[in-house]
Structure formats: structure tokens, C-alpha cells
Amino acid sequence: QKEVEQDPGPLSVPEGAIVSLNCTYSNSAFQYFMWYRQYSRKGPELLMYTYSSGNKEDGRFTAQVDKSSKYISLFIRDSQPSDSATYLCAMEYGNKLVFGAGTILRVKS
Amino acid sequence: GAGVSQSPRYKVAKRGQDVALRCDPISGHVSLFWYQQALGQGPEFLTYFQNEAQLDKSGLPSDRFFAERPEGSVSTLKIQRTQQEDSAVYLCASSSGYNYNEQFFGPGTRLTVL
Numbered sequence: 001q002k003e004v005e006q007d008p009g010p011l012s013v014p015e016g017a018i019v020s021l022n023c024t025y026s027n028s029a030f031q032y033f034m035w036y037r038q039y040s041r042k043g044p045e046l047l048m049y050t051y052s053s054g055n056k057e058d059g060r061f062t063a064q065v066d067k068s069s070k071y072i073s074l075f076i077r078d079s080q081p082s083d084s085a086t087y088l089c090a091m092e093y094g095n096k097l098v099f100g101a102g103t104i105l106r107v108k109s
Numbered sequence: 110g111a112g113v114s115q116s117p118r119y120k121v122a123k124r125g126q127d128v129a130l131r132c133d134p135i136s137g138h139v140s141l142f143w144y145q146q147a148l149g150q151g152p153e154f155l156t157y158f159q160n161e162a163q164l165d166k167s168g169l170p171s172d173r174f175f176a177e178r179p180e181g182s183v184s185t186l187k188i189q190r191t192q193q194e195d196s197a198v199y200l201c202a203s204s205s206g207y208n209y210n211e212q213f214f215g216p217g218t219r220l221t222v223l
Contacts, residue, residue, distance in 0.1 A: 004151075006151075008149070032209075034210060036214075041216075042216055043200055043202075043214035043215050043216045043217050044200070044214045045214070046212070046213065049210050049211065088152075090151070092210045094165070095140075095142075095157045095165055095209050096142070096154040096157065096165065096168070097142075097144075097152070097209070097210075098154070099151030099152050101149065101150050102150075102151050
């Protein structure tokens with residue numbers, strides 16, 4: 001079993017929908033939780049990170065961490081076709097990031 | 110520079126060849142990381158440098174993989190005697206200071222071993 005589990009999708013939604021992306025993890029030592037967006041043939045781009053449990057909002061994006069359930073989420077409001085990409089969750093462990101496999105998101109216009 | 114750059118962007122090697130992949134981190138960034146991303150998977154950690162010191166190489170899959178950062182800026186990942194299972198995208202990331210959670214990634218080098 002991998003340390004970080006993420007449904008690979010693809011997840012297909014209409015433009016304007018609210019998108020929910022999720023990851024579960026097994027290592028209680030994880031403290032920082034990140035979401036990256038990766039377009040095809042590009043490197044991952046950091047969207048946001050949160051420390052410990054709670055919510056963090058940045059524009060149309062909201063990150064949520066529930067350490068008691070070992071569950072993190074990313075919500076995208078008013079999704080746009082330009083949001084179509086692979087979304088990777090990542091967790092800091094020492095000096096490295098441990099990534100999920102990524103969820104492919106397709107937003108249809 | 111504006112961001113992390115990597116070269117070449119694409120590399121095709123015959124099985125058994127040696128390859129060298131270059132990473133130019135964001136100017137002034139102390140920390141540099143290499144990751145390997147297989148098709149359909151998330152990046153997996155290979156190694157970490159703080160300035161010129163390689164502090165963690167626990168993710169390197171075999172002794173055919175070697176990384177260096179001699180002057181604390183540019184880094185090179187070398188793979189000797191490439192095998193088909195080495196085919197992947199190799200990503201470099203850098204961060205300022207000791208902010209391991211804010212890593213900025215380059216576009217990657219896509220290595221195909223025939």
C-alpha cells in the first residue's frame with residue numbers, strides 16, 4: 001500500500017462546476033500538505049500548501065486537511081476549461097515530498 | 110533566471126548508454142531536489158542537495174544513478190548503463206532556504222531508453 005493514495009480519475013465536469021479532489025495518507029508524521037497542478041509535458045506547479053489541520057482559501061481554490069481522518073481535499077469553484085490538468089497532492093516528510101499518483105481533471109466547455 | 114530550467118528536454122538513449130541531465134535552479138535557491146516521474150504516476154524523490162552537499166540520496170534506485178552539484182548551483186544527474194526501466198521524466202526542483210514544502214519544479218527531461 002502506498003503512503004499516499006489518490007484516485008487517478010479521469011474526473012470530467014462541466015464548466016462552472018465545483019470540483020472536489022481528495023487524497024488519503026497513512027503516515028501520521030506528515031505535517032505540510034501541498035497541492036500541485038501539472039499540465040501535459042510540464043513540471044508540477046505549486047497551487048497551495050497548508051500546515052496541519054484546517055482550511056486555506058486562495059481565490060477559487062480551497063484546501064482542507066483533516067489529520068484525524070488522514071484525508072485532504074482540494075475544492076475548485078467555478079471550474080474553467082483552463083483548469084484541465086493533473087492535480088497532485090504531496091506531503092512533506094523530512095526533506096522530501098511524497099506525492100500521490102495524481103487525478104486527471106477535465107473541465108468541458 | 111525566471112524559473113528552474115532543465116536540459117535537454119527530451120533524450121533518447123540506447124540501452125547501455127550513459128546519459129547526463131542538467132538542472133539550473135532558481136538563482137539563490139539553496140535546496141535542490143531530483144525526482145523521477147513514471148508515466149501515470151506522481152514524482153518520486155531521488156536525491157537532495159543543500160548548496161553543494163548531497164544530504165540525502167536515499168531515493169536513488171541503484172548505483173548506476175549519480176548526482177552532483179559541485180558549486181552549489183547547477184546540478185547534473187547522471188545515469189550509467191541505462192536500462193529500459195529508467196525511462197521516465199526526471200524533474201528537478203529548488204527551494205529557498207529550508208522551505209522543503211515550497212519546491213519549484215522545472216519542466217523535466219523525458220528520457221526514453223530503447
